[in-house]
Amino acid sequence: RLLQSWKEVTFPLEKLQKDKYLSYQLGIIPRENKIPLQEELEKQKEICYLDIIREEEGIAYFMLIFFKEYYLKIDSILQKLKVAKVQLKASPKEELKDIADKTNQTMERLNEIEKELEKISQEKTKLMSIYDHLQHLLKERKVSIRSRFTPYTFSVGGWIKKTDVDRLKEGLKSLPALEIVTRVPYKKE
Structure with missing residues (x-):
């Protein structure tokens, strides 16, 4: 959200970062301190330029361009007026x-x-x-x-031809609780 307030800055900041003589500072200041900031910087107009980018919700967003050699002087003004500095690389x-x-x-x-x-x-x-x-x-x-181990059950194992399984089931169908389980023999059986 903070960047949205700065999107109107179209100046390529990376060029200013590489400049030999000029520097810049983006900042946020309460609206009531905007006039004192403008007045202070007006006294220094030979060494700096102030651009108010946007004002909203009682806050002013600005960009200040100044000569690098006057950084300490500009910085003391910004500190005195309680400017929140913003750093953007691009x-x-x-x-x-x-x-x-x-x-x-x-x-x-x-x-x-x-x-x-x-x-x-x-x-x-x-x-x-x-x-x-x-x-x-x-x-x-x-x-x-x-x-298998109860007195009421038993198990009978054996071999039967696959073709005879249906006949065996048919023959034992009359016995009620009978289950016939068949499987294919293993290779070694």
């Missing part, structure tokens, strides 16, 4: 553009991260489903193993 428009560019880059990176998070979230959901399925299978296996 023109405010350039700084605002840089900030906007950095903001856009940050937003793009944020969007990329959100997409990655969405993918990770989808993978997490899949992994949770697989985990639940495997837990269910593990519980069934534990139940199956425990049920």
Whole structure:
């Protein structure tokens, strides 16, 4: 927000920074001190130039250009009138553009991260489903193993041709609580 108040400064500040003889100071001063500042600097008009850039909400924004050799004299006037000094490396428009560019880059990176998070979230959901399925299978296996050791159950193992499985199931269909589990033999069986 502070830079917005300075965006009307179109002068390339970096040129003044490199100047051999001139310097500048951006500043903020309460509006009631604006007139005393102008009066003090009017007395020094051979060595400085004051430009009031903007006035808003009881504050005056200014740019002061002066000869470097008179820095201490100008600085004492600014301190006496309680000027808040502002330092900008480039023109405010350039700084605002840089900030906007950095903001856009940050937003793009944020969007990329959100997409990655969405993918990770989808993978997490899949992994949770697989985990639940495997837990269910593990519980069934534990139940199956425990049920073999009760006096009311028994297990019969053996080999049967794949073509005869349907006939076996049909033949044992009349027995109520019967479960037939088949599997393909392992390579070494």
